[in-house]
Amino acid sequence: MGDPAVQNDAAVEAKVVDEGIDRGVEALTPERIESVINQVFEKETGARLQAYVETCVHCGLCSEACHFYLSNDKDPKFSPVGKVKQTIWEMVKRKGRVDADFIRNAVEVAHTQCNLCKRCAMYCPFGIDIAYLMLVVRRICHKLGVTPLYIQDTVNSHSVTMNQMWVKEDEWIDTLQWQEEEGRDEIPDLRIPVEKEGADIMYSVIAPEPKFQAGLIYQAAVLMNVAGMNWTMPATPGWDNSDMAMYTGDNEIMARVKRSHFETARRLRVNKIVMGECGHAFRSIYDMGNRQLGWKMPPIPVQHAIDFYDELLREGKIRIARKFEKSVTLHDPCNIVRGRGLHEKSRSVVRAMCDNFIEMHPNREHNYCCAAGGGVINCGPPYKQKRMAGNRVKAEQLAATKAEVLIAPCHNCHSGLEDIIHHYKLDMEVKFILDILYECMEKPE
Amino acid sequence: MSTMTDWDFDPGEKVISMKEWKERYEWVEDPQVSPDGENVAAVVNLGNGEFTVCNNGEAWESPCEKIWCLRFSPDGRLTAIVCQEMEWTMSVDGTFWDSRFDFLWNTRFSDDGAHIAAAWQNDLTYGMTLDDVSWETGYSNMSGMCLSPEGGKTAAVVQTIGLNEGEIFKFAEGAYTAALNGKTWPRNFMNVWDIAFSSNSEHIAAEVRLDRTTYTIAVDGETWKQRYDCVWTPKFHPSEHKVVAPVRVAGAWTLAENGVLIWKNRYLQLWQTLYSPCGKHIAAIVSPAYGKWTMAKDDQPWNNRFGEMVSDPVFSPNGDRLAVSVKDNGKWTLAVNDQVWGQWFNRVWGPVFSPDGRYVASRVESDGKFTCAVNGKAWEKTYDFCLDPVFSPDGDRLLVRAFKDGAYYRIVIPTTQIAG
Numbered sequence: 090m091g092d093p094a095v096q097n098d099a100a101v102e103a104k105v106v107d108e109g110i111d112r113g114v115e116a117l118t119p120e121r122i123e124s125v126i127n128q129v130f131e132k133e134t135g136a137r138l139q140a141y142v143e144t145c146v147h148c149g150l151c152s153e154a155c156h157f158y159l160s161n162d163k164d165p166k167f168s169p170v171g172k173v174k175q176t177i178w179e180m181v182k183r184k185g186r187v188d189a190d191f192i193r194n195a196v197e198v199a200h201t202q203c204n205l206c207k208r209c210a211m212y213c214p215f216g217i218d219i220a221y222l223m224l225v226v227r228r229i230c231h232k233l234g235v236t237p238l239y240i241q242d243t244v245n246s247h248s249v250t251m252n253q254m255w256v257k258e259d260e261w262i263d264t265l266q267w268q269e270e271e272g273r274d275e276i277p278d279l280r281i282p283v284e285k286e287g288a289d290i291m292y293s294v295i296a297p298e299p300k301f302q303a304g305l306i307y308q309a310a311v312l313m314n315v316a317g318m319n320w321t322m323p324a325t326p327g328w329d330n331s332d333m334a335m336y337t338g339d340n341e342i343m344a345r346v347k348r349s350h351f352e353t354a355r356r357l358r359v360n361k362i363v364m365g366e367c368g369h370a371f372r373s374i375y376d377m378g379n380r381q382l383g384w385k386m387p388p389i390p391v392q393h394a395i396d397f398y399d400e401l402l403r404e405g406k407i408r409i410a411r412k413f414e415k416s417v418t419l420h421d422p423c424n425i426v427r428g429r430g431l432h433e434k435s436r437s438v439v440r441a442m443c444d445n446f447i448e449m450h451p452n453r454e455h456n457y458c459c460a461a462g463g464g465v466i467n468c469g470p471p472y473k474q475k476r477m478a479g480n481r482v483k484a485e486q487l488a489a490t491k492a493e494v495l496i497a498p499c500h501n502c503h504s505g506l507e508d509i510i511h512h513y514k515l516d517m518e519v520k521f522i523l524d525i526l527y528e529c530m531e532k533p534e
Numbered sequence: 535m536s537t538m539t540d541w542d543f544d545p546g547e548k549v550i551s552m553k554e555w556k557e558r559y560e561w562v563e564d565p566q567v568s569p570d571g572e573n574v575a576a577v578v579n580l581g582n583g584e585f586t587v588c589n590n591g592e593a594w595e596s597p598c599e600k601i602w603c604l605r606f607s608p609d610g611r612l613t614a615i616v617c618q619e620m621e622w623t624m625s626v627d628g629t630f631w632d633s634r635f636d637f638l639w640n641t642r643f644s645d646d647g648a649h650i651a652a653a654w655q656n657d658l659t660y661g662m663t664l665d666d667v668s669w670e671t672g673y674s675n676m677s678g679m680c681l682s683p684e685g686g687k688t689a690a691v692v693q694t695i696g697l698n699e700g701e702i703f704k705f706a707e708g709a710y711t712a713a714l715n716g717k718t719w720p721r722n723f724m725n726v727w728d729i730a731f732s733s734n735s736e737h738i739a740a741e742v743r744l745d746r747t748t749y750t751i752a753v754d755g756e757t758w759k760q761r762y763d764c765v766w767t768p769k770f771h772p773s774e775h776k777v778v779a780p781v782r783v784a785g786a787w788t789l790a791e792n793g794v795l796i797w798k799n800r801y802l803q804l805w806q807t808l809y810s811p812c813g814k815h816i817a818a819i820v821s822p823a824y825g826k827w828t829m830a831k832d833d834q835p836w837n838n839r840f841g842e843m844v845s846d847p848v849f850s851p852n853g854d855r856l857a858v859s860v861k862d863n864g865k866w867t868l869a870v871n872d873q874v875w876g877q878w879f880n881r882v883w884g885p886v887f888s889p890d891g892r893y894v895a896s897r898v899e900s901d902g903k904f905t906c907a908v909n910g911k912a913w914e915k916t917y918d919f920c921l922d923p924v925f926s927p928d929g930d931r932l933l934v935r936a937f938k939d940g941a942y943y944r945i946v947i948p949t950t951q952i953a954g
């Protein structure tokens with residue numbers, strides 16, 4: 090372990106080929122661009138956009154907050170305000186009269202150079218929320234039919250299946266049955282109660298779990314069984330809590346997917362939804378998706394996994410049998426730390442499991458984003474090099490801890506940080522909290 | 535087959551202990567109760583990877599590798615989806631359908647329980663089966679399966695054009711449509727959702743998306759002329775050939791009938807439209823202001839507003855009363871014709887009207903204890919769990935189906951014992 094080994098190279102500057110953008114841009118006309126931009130400004134953004142645009146004094150204090158700016162040698166075009174200048178300001182200033190090339194650049198900036206992490210909002214003296222402004226750009230691009238291909242495909246999956254990975258209805262149920270069977274080798278009476286109406290908890294996950302990481306469902310089932318929870322998982326669409334439509338500005342599909350999730354919980358008459366370790370899904374259920382539908386707060390209470398683990402440990406429903414031996418550090422996912430303040434709870438869980446916990450710096454609400462969030466990793470391989478180059482500061486932050494294990498309690502962070510570790514040749518293993526909790530908790534003999 | 539008039543509504547209590555089941559089997563899964571409350575059944579583990587169903591203490595004969603989705607039909611037959619030698623089928627009272635599938639799910643019953651449908655997957659193609667007769671054509675994917683109310687027809691959203699990963703432009707051209715009894719509409723859409731049947735089962739309607747931002751309603755494959763920012767589930771009039779649906783116009787929701795806006799008010803949200811049984815009234819859950827929810831009947835919002843959720847709206851059989859479950863400040867109760875019950879609960883289930891509409895009841899839970907409540911009053915007897923209450927045809931008796939200390943209880947009481 091040591092300093093990050095790879096320097097960023099010319100690949101960063103190379104022109105990206107993305108059919109979703111290229112073909113979308115080809116179909117644009119100046120009239121359409123102008124009308125869509127003005128329609129969004131007049132009908133959707135209202136006073137908030139106006140206030141942000143009028144308040145910003147171009148002081149650049151937000152720059153030092155952004156990992157893209159810091160990692161790209163303080164290139165002003167990667168600063169938060171630099172991204173605004175390249176996108177929304179021009180649209181406002183020119184009253185929507187921007188050309189297709191402008192849109193091409195704007196979609197790339199808003200979708201792949203901003204993680205909507207909201208770190209900069211803490212550094213702006215006026216609290217200007219650049220993430221919101223980038224979302225407005227994405228919304229405009231969505232309406233113009235110009236969205237990166239990979240993430241649009243994911244939104245298409247949401248629209249058809251109500252999950253993000255084209256998981257078919259039978260595949261989902263089959264996965265639950267399969268994980269229950271696997272689990273019985275370890276705990277002979279282990280159950281994954283499907284469609285148990287009136288249970289206390291509906292456990293919800295994101296679609297990569299049944300698709301690639303079914304072991305996480307198994308581990309969660311063990312946790313629920315050992316803790317004696319009265320829980321269930323649905324056999325219908327609505328089981329997936331994830332939401333890439335939130336990140337493409339397709340607010341209608343975001344709303345539809347969230348409605349399906351909450352109505353599934355209501356149909357099962359549970360007291361609460363406990364969700365797995367995911368950050369963006371939390372933002373969607375707890376903030377953006379519910380509010381798009383008119384629910385100020387989630388209509389069925391939502392508990393993030395970190396809060397749930399902390400509660401189980403505090404109440405003695407789960408006990409640690411042996412401590413995790415390797416040294417660990419902890420990543421603070423933006424959506425559940427800046428978005429929900431779960432950082433002390435995650436530390437209390439980590440300390441309960443691990444003797445050798447090393448903080449990375451900065452941390453808690455000041456932590457650097459993983460650069461995968463905000464739908465950026467979901468824009469796919471064309472942007473991977475940029476994503477790696479855009480988060481050298483994260484690699485430096487990780488390397489400085491010299492920890493053997495990086496705990497990342499969020500799916501996007503997990504994948505994004507694995508990429509960072511690989512790219513910068515850091516010798517670290519990434520784990521979810523549940524991986525370690527499952528390993529260290531007391532289980533029946 | 536039993537009809538409600540045959541059910542035992544004599545006041546009294548019948549108890550079926552399930553403790554002995556727990557001794558007999560490796561484990562007993564979540565029990566299911568028949569509509570008339572006479573039977574309690576569960577999937578049970580025989581050991582050695584074998585499962586069966588135990589119904590009132592009697593086990594089905596043939597053990598299976600897997601059993602799930604145990605459900606009583608409205609006419610009291612016990613169904614389960616079962617797997618033997620890696621093939622799935624439906625078991626009805628322990629007798630298997632002839633057909634075998636690679637997977638079977640989503641059991642659906644007609645209103646009277648006479649017909650049973652389910653979704654299947656064979657060799658990665660998808661379709662529906664109705665009473666063991668399958669669609670002739672399979673599709674590459676299927677969702678939103680439904681069975682017509684009288685049980686003669688099945689419908690689902692199907693994918694008719696193959697899509698590889700990332701084919702977003704092909705997707706935009708439309709790969710999905712609705713299929714009725716396996717036969718597709720003549721055209722495809724970008725998306726199709728939430729199929730509704732007409733009450734005579736002759737027609738279907740659904741929400742469709744024409745491009746990324748354009749939505750409308752399609753009836754039997756023909757779209758309304760009007761286009762909207764978004765739409766929710768359509769509903770057919772109970773007797774006339776009319777369809778209503780919530781539609782979003784210029785950023786606000788209202789109600790449209792056959793494409794024409796029929797409600798004047800605009801709402802922040804509007805969904806779960808329902809007609810009164812005679813078709814005279816239309817109601818819907820609405821949000822008149824951000825974070826405020828209520829019911830609107832014929833475009834008249836109730837005065838009461840609820841901060842968290844409104845769900846399960848239902849008209850009384852004569853259409854005079856409208857009941858709904860509501861949530862405010864973390865607690866649930868019922869509201870009937872804009873009158874909110876005085877007592878709030880940790881959870882309530884959907885409202886159940888007596889056939890004459892005099893009473894409205896619900897299953898309720900507080901502090902982990904379950905019981906039934908009628909006209910705002912909760913029964914003082916509580917249980918570990920209970921099911922939705924059922925009224926006798928004259929409404930004078932109430933059937934309570936409940937569990938306590940490992941036993942199932944079938945209790946009939948005079949409705950006035952709770953309602954006063």
Ligand code: SF4
Pocket residue numbers: 154155156157168169172202203204205206207208209210219220458
């Ligand atoms: S990535 Fe984060 S810090 Fe940078 S501009 Fe976007 S929201 Fe601000």
Ligand code: SF4
Pocket residue numbers: 144145146147148149150151152169170212213214215216217
């Ligand atoms: S810190 Fe705030 S006011 Fe200054 S440039 Fe950034 S967004 Fe504008």
